[in-house]
Amino acid sequence: MTTHDRPQPFHAGIDIPLSRRTWTVGLAQALVATLFVGGLAGGCSKSGETLESSAAAATPRGIAVTDTEVTVGQLHSATGTMAISETGSIQAEQLAIAQINAAGGILGHQIKIIQEDGASDWPTFAEKAQKLLVNDRVASVFGCWTSASRKAVLPVFEKENGLLYYPTFYEGLEQSKNVFYTGQEATQQIIAGLDWLHKEKGAKNFFLIGSDYIWPRTSNKIARKHIENVLKGTVVDEQYYPLGHTQFGSLINKIKLKKPDAVYAIVVGGSNVSFYKQLNAAGVTAENQTLLTISVTEDELLGIGGENMVGFYAAMKYFQSLDNPNNTAFVEAFKAKYGEASVIGDVTQAAYLGPWLWKAAVEKAGSFDVDKVVAASPGIELTTAPEGYVKIHENHHLWSKLRIGQVKADGQFTVLYESELIEPDPFPEGYQ
């Protein structure tokens, strides 16, 4: 590196080859470059390859179960950027397990939880999964939230023949002997919602928006196929922004220019808040624009502020405001344990199902053995689910309904529509 053209401080007799500032500038340039590369790499790793899991050779693994106690693992991010989203799942799973224990446990065994922190870091998830399965020999694990963390632990669960209950709605294209997916896969969440927009709102032109990683991109791909091939409508534009993006002015102007019948939005995380705040500030509201999202639950609304989204729609399988006895009891128990102000989103409810589905399968199998539990699972019904009724499909996903909720200013949804039970289809033909 030459220094002749750099500003040099005037110094009398003291020979300092490089001024501190010059050197820090260079350093900072390197730093900025590194941060960008790091950021991009982080983004890429979120979009891991979709892999159809092979039936891995089942390694025999003893399970930590005594005469009175069985140990399970909980693997979520309690710290780091994902803690925002995963806290609700942690709470819901612990609530379910506490309730099961209070009612006598499973097959006479009380459930003991070992909680590990994935710290929003995917390799850490894999490492902790290994620890839970090999060292603690847990009977099952409730955990993961992002697809990236699930992809990271999947090989571990298959190799060690573990059992994972995964709560998040996700992009599909995956099925493993060792995983049960208690949230919806993409087609369940997308197709019925688009049909509703088409039928009830007469939407023909759609504007697709997403954060730039695997879930929004795969979901929008399915949405586009459905819009073009089934609804015979058009996609006027499809736009992606990096995770964490906070300036949506240009996007909003594009929406104004294209004037779509409906905006279909899959923006996630902190970006959500900026997007809807700016949309509102730019005068795009429910009065003049139909918008349906599949990425805003009560949890996100807490940050966005209901007043910024009033009248927009969300497609989910669960809303806190669902009016049925199961849900009333669930919401009451949740608030009693975690405070009156807590809100419950779609994933939180799906996480709550995990321990109950596992209990039902263990009782049907009469054993904690993973192979037996997996074999007993398909066909298991849960009539006590807060979302109403779910049934485990042979592909390890759940039959469930889709609902459309309309945002209210207080951060809750009014449920406007409820579909029939939808069969899970993680590898949808004609949609890839």
Added chain:
Amino acid sequence: MNSDLFSILVMQSFNGLSNFCVLLLMALGLAIIFGQMGIINMAHGEFLTIGAYTTYVMSVVSQTWAPWLLDAYFLLAIILAFAIAAGIGLLVERLMVRHLYERPLDSLLATWGLSLIMQQVFRSTFGAREVSPTLPGWLMGSVRPTDMIDIPINGLVVMGLTVVLTAAVLLALFRTRWGIEVRATTQNRVMAGAAGIDTRRVDRLTFALGCGLAGIAGAAFTTIGSTGPTSGGLYIVDTFLVVVFGGAESLIGTIASAFAIAQAQATTEFFMTGSTAKVLTLLTVILILMARPEGLFTVKVRK
């Protein structure tokens, strides 16, 4: 249709200007700390977060105990955000940064560590979930000069704030005794000391001021985004980018650089997808920095 296009053009220009102001507001504090003092403050984003949380707390406080304050709390929050961020900045300078003036690499690591500590403190205090202050009514909505044009009011407020702050910083640097001392210290610390300037005191004030400005930026950003323990981190890369691209020692360079990056971003964003636009902007910046490693503007110093 033509009037449509015209309206979009107007709104898009405003959008570019508004992005410019956001970038500049972010970078102003860092331009002082990094540009003038040469400290790589990786915790700069967290000082932004302090400002944002101050606004949030003020919003909750005024909602709970002083509803009559709701319309005005935001202005109060800005002042408080400055005071608190500057105060903590002063403390950090005292305890940590001043020991690292001659060791830029160590200052990088130490402030990075500080940023992690601060994030965890935010998380323990305010929870992991993102929060938003309730904004006073006058900050919401948009100005509509014609039927088609919507100019967001929060954008206007951020713009106004940026103009005032930038002017204040420029004035302070070039028209006050403190400014002369800072510039003298920047150009030659040993000589400045010899001329009777208390360079340690200058460092302290400069660092605190930079942190305070970050606090104000954080308060302003609550109008456009949310606040979480790691929100500040989102801005740190862009902030360094603006300062380095502009020429670290030049405040005018920072302004020009913020303008260039924001306009390039806004224009490309309109014609292609957001991610591609960002990549294109960054590539351009990298190319220019390869040709001009000191950034757009450099201070002429006798060699």
